[in-house]
Amino acid sequence: ISLIFANADDDLSSSIRVPLQREGQRITVAVWGEEARGIDQGDGVAEWLSRHLEVPGARLIKSVDKEEFLRCLPPKKGGREGDGIDFQDGFPLLLLSRASASQLISHVPIAVGRCMDYRRFRPNILLDGCPAYTEEKYSTVEFEREDLGFSLDLTRPCSRCTVPSVDPDTGIMDTTTKEPFPTLFNLRRGDAIIGSCHPRHEAFLGSHRKKVFLGVNAVPRLVDGDGASTPVLRVGAVLYVIRASKKDKSVEAREPTVARIDQLIVYPIKSAAGVQVDHSEVTWKGLKHDRSYCIVVPVEESQQGARGEYRALSQAKTPRMSLIHPSLPSSEGITLSFMEDVEQPLTIRVPLLTDSRRITIVLWGNTAMGIDQGDPVAEWLSGHLGIPGTRLLKSVDDDELTRSLAVARDTAEAHGLDFHYIRPLDVLSRASAYQLISRVPVDVGRRMDCRRFRSNIILDGCPPFAEEKYATLQFQDHPSLSIDLDRLCDRCSIPSVDPDTGVMDTKTKEPYPTLLKYRRGSLIKDTCHPRHRQFITKHDKSVFMAVHATPRFAEGASSCPVVVRVGDVVHFV
Structure with missing residues (x-):
């Protein structure tokens, strides 16, 4: 060795x-x-x-x-006569799904959690394509290829010590926050998960209620034969988790159409930082206050005229916009903080101006209009962004100007947008984000999280890319509201901007190379819902992540708005 x-x-x-x-x-x-x-x-x-x-x-x-x-592996640990182990803690194998690790890490305070990945939990077999904690809800793993000749007995959840607090890249244990142990203790104690696991684990969890668990200890079982040949397991092998009988072979047949809202993020200012909320009104324009402000600069004289006198800024050209952290707007106005130094943020209060100059701009080929919010914030923005002539606009009401929603299918509805791209909402599953990030070289990818993709609704509990395989999201507790999953979101360079530093990675350009390798239109067009295929075929060199979406209200305007919350259950249809 x-x-x-x-x-x-x-x-x-x-x-x-x-x-x-x-x-x-x-x-x-x-x-x-x-x-x-x-x-x-x-x-x-x-x-x-x-x-x-x-x-x-x-x-x-x-x-x-x-x-x-x-x-010997003791019988109390699932051992049988002849079962032996080397220097493992007690079981031959440890299984963990990527979704389980990602969901746990997503609850760790971001300053610490953004440096974590599944390696903290030291699994032998990392599963992908299943909802979080699938591995602890079933008794057995069987493989699609029967000639492999073995199955895995999912014996019991893996109790955790302090090892996950060690950064595998530095060899340093976090003795200050001790994360992820506090998060494990908050969410993954035995008494917290005992009701959601397979019944075979109940007695063990019941006697270890204060311990914390992640992943499942497992024992391989030869299915047939005398064991003369050694099974070989490969990355990419397809498996099924079995609850009780071999007839019940596919989690995917039962569970992937259900998810829950894990995060709601409002972006009050187009291309600035988001505000995470635990609930939000949903209207025809998406989440309340989303993209209701916009930062603009004068266009060059040669480009003035029909296209307006101002253009919108975005992180694609101005990555420092990610350091502008707005508050949720109110009837009084909005507060902006420039977070270049998180210990000493520079803040300005912007009173709402409704009667000042109207400025017309063009967004993605459509005319938009905003209300200028005054000189003080203009000077503040120009100074921090280093761009002379910057102004802050607030969107106007629909009765003054409606920026039409570009309709993808025949419909009689004509609702407006504020300063959004082409749809009021962007939907992404956490599993999709972390599957993509897991393929980014680890020295770069460990600093990435869902924020890179600037979605409004983050889903959890579904397999990766479930959001692009279905047409609609229906809310279990809000029958009047559904969300049309209209079109896959094509990606520019904005995900290459670190939201904490405002610096674009111009060296590796990640995650764009990884998107190009795994999420190019030509690669995914046959795995998406049929409604997306024509668009993807036209843009087979573009890269895609998340889905542009539109709220629909079953009873018309009378049922709008609807308040949605983190934790709401949604069904893919």
Whole structure:
């Protein structure tokens, strides 16, 4: 085996090649109170480990063959006669779904959680394409390819110690916040999850109510044969989770059409930071206050005329806009904070002006009109963005000017937009975001989260990209409201902007290269709902993430608005 001590300072990194020692000294050790035996691998690696770990006397041992010594898996842990393990904590395998890790991390305070990924939980098998915590709701994993010859017995949820608090890239344990342990304790205690797990786990969880759990310990089971051949498992293998019988083979047949609202985000100013809310009114224009303000600058003289005298700014050209954090607007106005220094944000209160100059601009080919909000905020914006002539506009009422919603299908409805792109809403599932981010090189991707994609509604509890496979979202508790999932959202360079620093990654340009590799139109057109295929076929070189959407009210304007909340259950139709 070869070992590398990967110090953050490459100059301090070192490696060692360790030849396999089969005849070395036998050493007996205790692993979680159980006896295990190993073969010492020599003084060279022992000295190397002692130096780098700063632990005198450290040694490396290799497990012995089970004919020499068998560390048995106890029956209380699902073991059967002949079942053996090496130096595992107690089970041969640990399974975790990417959605479970992502959902847990999403609840960690963002300053800490944005540096976390699934590696904190050290799974052997990372599952994708299933809802969060699927692995703890079922008893068995079977594989689509029967010739693999084995299944996995999902024995019990994995209790967690402090290891997930260690940053795997720095080797430093977070002794200040201790995250993610506080979040695990808040959300994943035994007494909190006992009712949502498979019945086989109830007794164990009931006796460990104050412990915290994530992932499932598992034991492989040969399905048939005498075990003469060793099964080989590959990345990409399709599996089913089984509750009770082999007839019940597909979670996807039962569960993927249901999700819940995990986050609601309002963006009061187009291309500025969002405001996370726990509830919001939904109108024909989307979430209340969303994109109701816009930052503009004068256009060049050669471009003036029919297109108006001002153009809207966006993060694509002005990434520092992400540092502008607005409050939710009120009838009194709006407050802006420039968060370049989070310890000392620079703030301005902007009283609402309704009778000042009207300014006409063009957004994505449509005329829009806004009310100028005065010189003080204009000077404040110009100073912080470094762009002379910047103004802040507030949208006008529909009776003054309606920016028409570009209709994708035949409809008699004609409702307006404020300063949105082409639809009032943007819908994204957390599983989609984290599946994409997981494919970004880890040194870049670990700083990314859902905010890169600036969606209004973040869904959880559904498989990745469920939002693009269906036509409509229906609310379980709001029968008068549905959301048309109109068109996939084509992506520009804005996701390459770090929302915490206001800096665009012009070096790697991530996540755009990853989007180009996995989310190009030509790659996904056959996996989407048929309504999207014509558009995607026309734009097969573009990249897509999330879905543009439009609210629909069953009883007309009389049922508008509807208040939706985080936690609301939605059904894909």
